[in-house]
Amino acid sequence: MSKFIHQTLPHHHHHAIIIPCPFQGHINPAIHLSLRLASIGFKITFINTQFIHSQITKAHSSEPGPGPESNNIFSKARESGLDIHYITIYDGFPLDFDRNMNSLPFLEGLINGFVDHVDELVGKLIEKDDSINCLVADTFFVWPSIIAMKYNMVHVSFFTEPALVFALYYHLHLLQQKGHFGSHENRKDIVDYIPGVKSIKSSDLPSLFQNSVVHQLIYKAFQDVRKADIIIANTVQELEPETITSIQEKHSFYAIGPIVSANFTDLTIPSSLWSEIDCTQWLDAKPHGSVLYVSFGSVALVNKEDILELAHGLMLSEVNFVWVLRFNFLGQDEKSILPDGFEGKVKDRGLIVPWCNQMKVISHSAIGGFLSHCGWNSVVESIWCGVPLICSPLVTDQLANRKLVVYDWKVGINLRDGESITREEVRDKIKYLMNEEISSNLRKTIAQVKETFYSALATNGSSNVNFNKFVEELTMKISLVREH
Structure with a gap:
């Protein structure tokens, strides 16, 4: 039962459409935001x-009780009294189209064709129910302001990453002008001209692969976000004060994070795109803080050479580990990726799984560290559980996230000191992190940042206060839209 259900529900005349980007790291925060808004009386579609729905259905089809097979992942939420409706939309590609192996054509479709399907669906929804008055859309969509304006809705842009990344993407034009992006110069100097960002190394800027499609997506999305009525972000005021203040000088921007499954609701909503292996029994048999969790997230762009060095480093470190390794993403099978005899050599201390419930694993008392790609959800969840990180960022925002983790907040260490990973570096960094005595300062710091997270969500905490201010402004803007 949701812990918010028994509050008064003052916003029962408001009806918001919520639409996340079709990627695991964007869907989970959108689900928790939906539950939070529904718990104070919003009707949610x-x-x-x-x-995405077909993936969730396949992943959870063997689970008992009401789930996505009923065509509504929110069936348990509805049973508990929340007014959440669930519908699906065609994304322009057949279900059997491999969106990961063909990521660029898929992104092109999201940029150019998806808006037509959204327009058609929203039009039909509003024909049936004219109470819809708010659109909460992922910031990485390029069309929300067009749809919101056409159907007279308040436009809330939901940014699922930190304010630092928002500021960098927002000022992409400055990075281009100065030659730090899209230039043949390949500049390596410090960037110190982005409003709200004191300084950042070129190596910590989000990587866009110099790719025209990804660049086009981000550029168009951040043109569109300028027209949003309100922007909300999955970050914490106290941890990025200068950056947030700078954004607030231009926009109505609220830091309402951390948005993790442990804080907004007690309800479990099926959202994983892959079947989850339960690691609990294996972890229960391991000593407190002795296991390293290794995962590179839902879009694993790790090459074979890095996998081999990681595997050798894990063997050399002699620590216990759970490693999420999705071989199908690498286009190869397990035997051709891992070193000969790897599983035999680590069988007593290593567990390799294709996917798991990350929060369930890293909140287990046996976990003492997280070797991560630094996806924002992973960073947030690791801090929430007080687990220090070894950072090995791969692409996009992960490089800027590492800056926050390693250099600003000092809750993790960097793995990639060179261009590539070496097994010796992997071994040394793992041994450092997993030795509680040697890494005691890191552990004290993450305990403090964890406390900042928890405090932000307390009754008078910054994120809770910001959430209430956001709802207040949203309510006011909905009233103005209605009047017109």
Whole structure:
């Protein structure tokens, strides 16, 4: 039962459409935001793509009780009294189209064709129910302001990453002008001209692969976000004060994070795109803080050479580990990726799984560290559980997230000191992190940042206060829209 259900529900005349980007790291925060808004009386219509829904259904089909097989991942939430409706939308590609192996054509479709399907669906929804007055859309969509304006809705842009990344993407034009992005110069100097960002190394800027499609997506999305009525972000005021203040000089921007499954609701909503292996029994048999969790997230862009060095480093470190390794993403099978005899050599201390419930694993008392790609959800969840990080960022925002983790907040260490990973570096960094005595300062710091997270969500905490201010402004803007 949701812990918010028994509050008064003052916003029962408000009806919001919520639509996340069709990627695991964007869907989970959108689900928790939906539950939070529904718990204070909002009527919610949550839209997933048909492909995402089919993935969730397949992943959870063997689970007992009401789930996505009923065509509503929110069935338990509805049973508890929350007014959440769930529908799916065609994304422009057949269900059997491999969106990961063909990521660039898929992104092109999200940029150019998806808006037509959204327009058609929203039009039909509003024909049936004219109470819809708010659109909460992921910041990485390029069309929300067009749809919101056409159907007379308040436009809330939901940014699922930190304010630092928002500021960098927002000022992409400055990075281009100065030659730090899209230039043949390949500049390596410090960037110190982004409003709200004191300084950042070129190596910590989000990588866009110099790719025209990804660049086009981000550029268009951050043109569109300028027209949003309100922006909300999955970050914490106290941890990024200068950056947030700078954004607030231009926009109505609220830091309402951390948005993790442990804080907004007690309800479990099926959202994983892959079947989860339960690691609990294996972890229960391991000593407190003795296990390293290794995962590179849902879009694993790790090459074979790095996998081999990681595997050798894990063997050399002699620590216990759980390693999430999705071989299908690498286009190869397990035997051709891992070193000969790897599983035999680590069988008593290593568990390799294709996917798991990350929060369930890293909140287990046996976990003492997290070797991560620094996806924002992973960073947030690791801090929430007080687990220090070894950072090995791969692409996009992960490089800037590492800056926050390693250099600003000092809750993790960097793995990639050179261009590539070496097994010796992997071994040494793991041994450092997993030795509680040697890494005691890191552990004290993450305990403090964890406390900042928890405090932000307390009754008078910054994120809770900001959430209430956001709802207040949203309510006011909905009233103005109605009047017109």
